[in-house]
Amino acid sequence: MAVKAETVPSSLGAGNAKQALPSASAEDVARARETFSRLDLGAQERQEVFDGLIRLGFAQEESKEPDFLTQFKTIKAVSDFQKAIDARVTGFLNKTQIKILRLVAGAPLPLTEKTAESAGAEPAKKAFENLDLSFGEQQEAYRGLFELGFATEKTANPDFQNNTETQGAVSRYQASKGAMDTGFLTRSQVLELREQAGLPFAWEKSTRRTYALQNYEVLSMNSWMKSKFSEKELNSIYRALFNKGFLTDDRISTDFGSLRTRSAVRQYQRSISEPPTGILTEKQALTLLAAPGEPTPWEVTQSELESGVDSRAQRELMARRNWRQLGVSEDDRKRIFRALFHQGHARSPEMVLDDTKLWYVVRGFQRDNGFAVTGFLTREQVDLLLEADAPKLPSELQEDVFAKYGREPVVGYFKQLGAQEFSGKYSLKVVVSRMQQKLSLPVTGFVTDELIEASKSISIKMNYGEMTPLFKSQQSREQARHKDWRRWKTEEGEYCEIGSTAVHVEGFSGSGKVAAISFYRRSDWHKSTINMELRLENWDKETLAKVKIGKSEFFLAWDGTVNVLVSRHGMKLKSERRVYGELIKTMLRANGFEITYKSVFGNNVVASFSALGLTRQLRAIQKNC
Structure with missing residues (x-):
């Protein structure tokens, strides 16, 4: 039986049948009336809804106390509004229609996904807190970010409220969806990410703990470190991590339970092919203690101040002030960091613009080039680095690829290709690195146009016959x-x-x-x-x-x-x-x-x-x- 042309809707796609819905039956009207009465709107809310009807031209400013259950004019205004939006005409509003009318009236709506998202970061943070996600739900949402390539580090203890890296991953994910990048997830985004979540990380399966147990572990670790080593020895262990490049803050800390220090310990453990637990073993601590290296700049400054020799501290203070007075633009800061990276002074291929993080990189540049080591660039040094006109960082080239093709298509393609070629689920960086190695390209771990073109030579397996329904x-x-x-x-x-x-x-x-x-x-x-x-x-x-x-x-x-x-x-x-x-x-x-x-x-x-x-x-x- 062919479909009659004159009865086919004019729009295509989900939820776009353009003909009017069938008239509501007496039972539908009674049900809608009962549902509305159960909402038990307050006087202020009823007035806001009525103001919305007035603004849209469906009601007139006659009723001071609108009655949505018995007043004929008000019920007719609601019916006209429902007809205008192609909703079932019952004369009684549902929750969604009430929200629409209150929004039209300019009323302050409850902090939902949409209102929180449009209001900015602080309301979005409050809305996220109100979701009251369990620890397991947060883990699944984080694994979703990891699977989609927005988060790059595996962790069984994601912190969505305070960790800037996690918030950055959330922002990138939101931007890819065309949503406001507040850095805090809405409920629908959490549900979507949980659907995308892969299997628990291999080491996470055997280390699922409650927050209480994790906190106990951190306290136990601090207690163990402080009972085994003196404060001077703990300072030396921190100094060793700093001198090896795993810490950027030269201010000595003996708190080995902090997120910053545990992250550095994990990086160190990976570098020596040990499980990245974030907790030093006694053997690892003794190895670091055996070769702590030179005192950090902060230690040197503190020593000079205590001994009354404050020339170094004064020089750094003056250098910091002069650097800020230069007023270097963000574009020039990017060009400076590119030059520092390509000259081998920066370890991370990710763009760094923060003065605190640049400080250590700049000191290396100054030391290698015979300048006074202050951690802050002079005009001469700025000009020298800008003249280098270094190419973009690998991370920037990847962002250009994402801007050109879209983040989701690129990440999705390499995730599928990685599963096909390497028999398993890996992060985007791991897949890209292995593909670059396989195709004899420079291994950076970041996607480039060259990699995409070269990867097209590998046929991706098509899943013919696999289909899920729309609903x-x-x-x-x-x-x-x-x-x-x-x-x-x-x-x-x-x-x-x-x-x-x-x-x-x-x-x-x-x-x-x-x-x-x-x-x-x-x-x-x-x-x-x-x-x-x-x-x-x-x-x-x-x-x-x-x-x-x-x-x-x-x-x-x-x-x-x-x-x-x-x-x-x-x-x-x-x-x-x-x-x-x-x-x-x-x-x-x-x-x-x-x-x-x-x-x-x-x-x-x-x-x-x-x-x-x-x-x-x-x-x-x-x-x-």
């Missing part, structure tokens, strides 16, 4: 398969859906997932109303996708929310409804069709679909949903 969150259950098409129905029976994946894909899409197409309808829609949604892997949505069925061609564009039919030049159609009907009819008469689109990586991708089984499954969802 999986509503517990869709598969009903039947017929030839190349599958059918699902949600548990509550609201949606019926049929879908198929491409049977063949040509061209580089940067994903092992296969393009898919779905048709769906709601149980309360008109029988002939069928919506369509395409899932094209890494589609460059600034370009058109072409659907070719025999000699007929149809074109789709992305309007920011859904797929819409357009002319071959991307212009709006005079009758999108009629053209959509023609597309469905043509599909039903064909044995198959092709969809050609451009990927974000700049390649044309051709996905071939079979139409065998489409007619039967389409009839099924019209009849049974």
Whole structure:
């Protein structure tokens, strides 16, 4: 049975059936009235909702105390508002409609994801605290950040509220989703990251602890260190870590339970191929104590001040003041750090602009070039470094790649490629390093255009036939398969859906997932109303996708929310409804069709679909949903 062209909705995509919903029955109205009454809105809230109706033109400023349960004019205003937003017309508001009207009225809404996100970091932090996530939920969310490549360090004890590196990872993740990068996760973002979370880290499986046990471990470690070594020896152990480059703060600390010190210990342990526990063993402590190296600059300064010789401290104070007076711009600071990195003075390939972190790097540069060692650059030294005009850092080149192709497509591609080539789940940096080694490229651990082009020579395995329904969150259950098409129905029976994946894909899409197409309808829609949604892997949505069925061609564009039919030049159609009907009819008469689109990586991708089984499954969802 072909779909009638005049009954097909004009918009494509999830939730975009344009016809009006069926009129509400007496039972629906009674249920809506009871639900509204249970909300028990206060006088102030009722007035704010009514003000929203007034601002939108559905009510007039007559009622000082609006009655949403019995007052005819108010119920009619609500009905007109519901009709305008294509909602079921009951005359009684639901929670979502109340929020909309209060927002229109300018009322202060509760601190939800949206309001917190738009308000900035502090409200977002408070909203995150209110989520009251368990330790296990935080671990899963962090592993999601790690799996997507936004976090680079494995940890079983993520700190989302105070750790700047974790907040930076969250900000990068939020920016990649087009959300405000507050650095604090919303509930929906937590749920999404938990879905992306991989298996617990290998060492995490055997070291899952409660916060109380972890705190006990830290206290025990401090107690053990202080009972085994004197304060002078602890100073020497800290000095050894500083001189080996694992600590950047030269101010001596004997608190080996702090996050900063434990992070340095972990880096040291990795460098000697020991488990990165963050807790020094007695053997490791004695090894560091045997060769602590020269006193740190802070120790030297303290010694001079105590002995009355304060020339060094005065020089550093003057150098700091002169450096700040130079007013070096952020762009020039970046150029300076690039030069310091390429000359071998900076260990980290990540951009560093903070004076405290630059201090140690600058001292090395000054020492190697015969300058007075103060940790702060002079005008002469700034000019010298700027003249070097060093190339971008590996981390900057990777950010350029992310800006060009999108972070998620690039990270997703290398994660899939890594699992295929190296049989396991690894961080982005590990996968990239091993791919660079395999392809005989300079090993930096950061993605480059050169790496992407070289990696295209390795065919990624395509997961043909693997498809998930659009409404999986509503517990869709598969009903039947017929030839190349599958059918699902949600548990509550609201949606019926049929879908198929491409049977063949040509061209580089940067994903092992296969393009898919779905048709769906709601149980309360008109029988002939069928919506369509395409899932094209890494589609460059600034370009058109072409659907070719025999000699007929149809074109789709992305309007920011859904797929819409357009002319071959991307212009709006005079009758999108009629053209959509023609597309469905043509599909039903064909044995198959092709969809050609451009990927974000700049390649044309051709996905071939079979139409065998489409007619039967389409009839099924019209009849049974």
